[in-house]
Amino acid sequence: MPLDPAFVGRSYPAAGTYLVGREKVREFATAIGERHPYCHDVEAARAGGYADVVAPVTFAIAVSAQSLAEVFADRELGLDFSRVVHGDQSFAYARPLVAGDEIRVTTTIDSIRSVAGNEVLGLSTELVTVAGEAVCRTSATMVVRGPEAS
Amino acid sequence: MSHPEAVEVGDALPARTFPVTRADLVRYAGASGDFNVIHWNERVAREVGLPDVIAHGMLTMALVGRAVSEWARDPTAVSDFSVRFTRPVVVPDDEVGATLEVGGTVSAVDPEAGTARIDLVASSGGVTVLGRARATVRLPRP
Numbered sequence: 001m002p003l004d005p006a007f008v009g010r011s012y013p014a015a016g017t018y019l020v021g022r023e024k025v026r027e028f029a030t031a032i033g034e035r036h037p038y039c040h041d042v043e044a045a046r047a048g049g050y051a052d053v054v055a056p057v058t059f060a061i062a063v064s065a066q067s068l069a070e071v072f073a074d075r076e077l078g079l080d081f082s083r084v085v086h087g088d089q090s091f092a093y094a095r096p097l098v099a100g101d102e103i104r105v106t107t108t109i110d111s112i113r114s115v116a117g118n119e120v121l122g123l124s125t126e127l128v129t130v131a132g133e134a135v136c137r138t139s140a141t142m143v144v145r146g147p148e149a150s
Numbered sequence: 151m152s153h154p155e156a157v158e159v160g161d162a163l164p165a166r167t168f169p170v171t172r173a174d175l176v177r178y179a180g181a182s183g184d185f186n187v188i189h190w191n192e193r194v195a196r197e198v199g200l201p202d203v204i205a206h207g208m209l210t211m212a213l214v215g216r217a218v219s220e221w222a223r224d225p226t227a228v229s230d231f232s233v234r235f236t237r238p239v240v241v242p243d244d245e246v247g248a249t250l251e252v253g254g255t256v257s258a259v260d261p262e263a264g265t266a267r268i269d270l271v272a273s274s275g276g277v278t279v280l281g282r283a284r285a286t287v288r289l290p291r292p
Contacts, residue, residue, distance in 0.1 A: 024181075031181035032212035033168070036225045050226070057219065057228045058212040062182050082198070086207045088282070090232030096225075139232075 003112045003119045003144065007077050013106040014066035017130055022099040024062075025053045032056060045098070052099035060091055064125040064138045067107040071123060077109075079121070079144060087120065087141035094134055102130045110139075117146035157266050157289055163254035166217040170205050170239060170274075171247030178209045192243065204238035210250060210279060214272050217252040218285045229265070230286035239274045250274050257284075264289050 022042070029039035037044035038054040045053050072081055097103075104127075111122035120143050127136040175189050184206055187194040195203045211233050219225045241248045251273050258267040270283035 028181045031174075031177045032209065032216060034212075034216055034219075034225060036219070038225050048226070054226055056212065056225055057215045057231050058208055061208050065183055086235050088232065088234040089208070089211060091230065093229045 002114065003077065003079070003121065005112050007109050008112055009109065010077075011106055011108045012067050012070035012074070013104070014070060016066075018063045018066050018103045018105060020055060020059075020063070020097055020099050020101040020103065022053050025055045025059065025099050028059050028062065029053075029056050032058070050096070050098050055097040055099075057091055057093070057096075059097055060093075060127060060136045060138050061089070063097070063103055063127055063136075064105055064107065064140075067105040067125055068123065068140075071107055071109065079142075083145045085143045085145060087143045090139045092137045092139075094136065097127070097135060101135065103127050103135065104130060115143075119144040119146070157256050157259055159256055159259055161256040163217060163221045163256075163268065166220075166252045168213045168216075168250040168252065169247055170209070170213075170241055170250055171245070172203065172241055172243055174247070175203065175205060175209070175241060178206055178212075182206065182208060184208065200238065200240075202240050202242055205241050205248065205250075207235040207238075210235075210239050210272065213250055214252050214270055214280065214283060215285070217254060218268055218270070218287060221254070222287045222290070224288075224290070227288045227290075228285050229288060231284070233270075233272075233283040234281040235279070236281045237274075237277050237279045239279050248274050250279070254285075259289075 034056045107125040110124050113120045122141050124139045128134050179185050189206050192203050239248050254268045254270045256266050257269040266287050268285045272280040
């Protein structure tokens with residue numbers, strides 16, 4: 001079933017907020033081999049001008065996942081998750097994410113296109129603190145492989 | 151090889167090599183919350199037409215990001231970062247795993263903003279795995 005272009009512009013706010021945790025930042029940094037003291041050592045991060053440990057640049061994907069999950073769960077949209085491939089990904093930061101940030105995430109469907117038998121879904125996710133400060137925008141395309149594509 | 155203090159267009163970042171093992175995939179799955187089965191279960195990976203378990207695209211992107219932020223010597227220096235996933239990084243079930251090779255070139259410098267744009271390349275097993283990989287980096291003040 002092709003995706004309905006009428007869904008372009010639809011927004012999916014995550015139900016709750018995402019609290020960036022100090023140990024989650026350390027765990028994520030360790031998992032990608034990032035050893036910089038800003039990502040592990042609170043005192044080093046504070047000396048660098050940050051309130052707490054700083055998240056690596058791709059950490060925002062874990063935050064964005066809260067509202068991306070809402071898109072995948074939308075039965076009306078009808079994404080077949082088993083056929084979805086991550087096409088591209090970008091991050092644009094106003095400032096780094098820091099442990100203690102409480103973030104609201106909303107994903108918007110920017111585009112739905114048909115390319116070579118596949119459906120290509122363009123998504124953007126805004127990460128905004130509960131105080132209203134825009135911190136990061138992540139964008140992704142998800143390719144839904146058509147039945148003919150292997 | 152360049153140093154971020156005196157960056158010019160055309161400067162190359164140091165070439166980096168990152169090993170990616172099955173254990174790395176498990177650790178990344180837990181840290182990121184991405185438990186997609188194709189990143190840890192060979193049977194399911196083959197069922198959906200993959201040659202073997204593949205790395206999370208976002209892990210590949212994170213390692214490429216490290217090549218940039220470690221060159222800049224500051225994990226907060228990268229403000230913009232984008233990639234296209236063109237080929238999977240296939241991770242065999244052995245002690246060696248896969249190897250990700252990352253390179254980068256300074257493609258633009260904005261002295262007023264104090265930023266540089268880096269064009270990045272990444273390959274594994276001789277196959278390019280990312281396209282259009284770019285980062286914008288805040289340069290240290292001289």
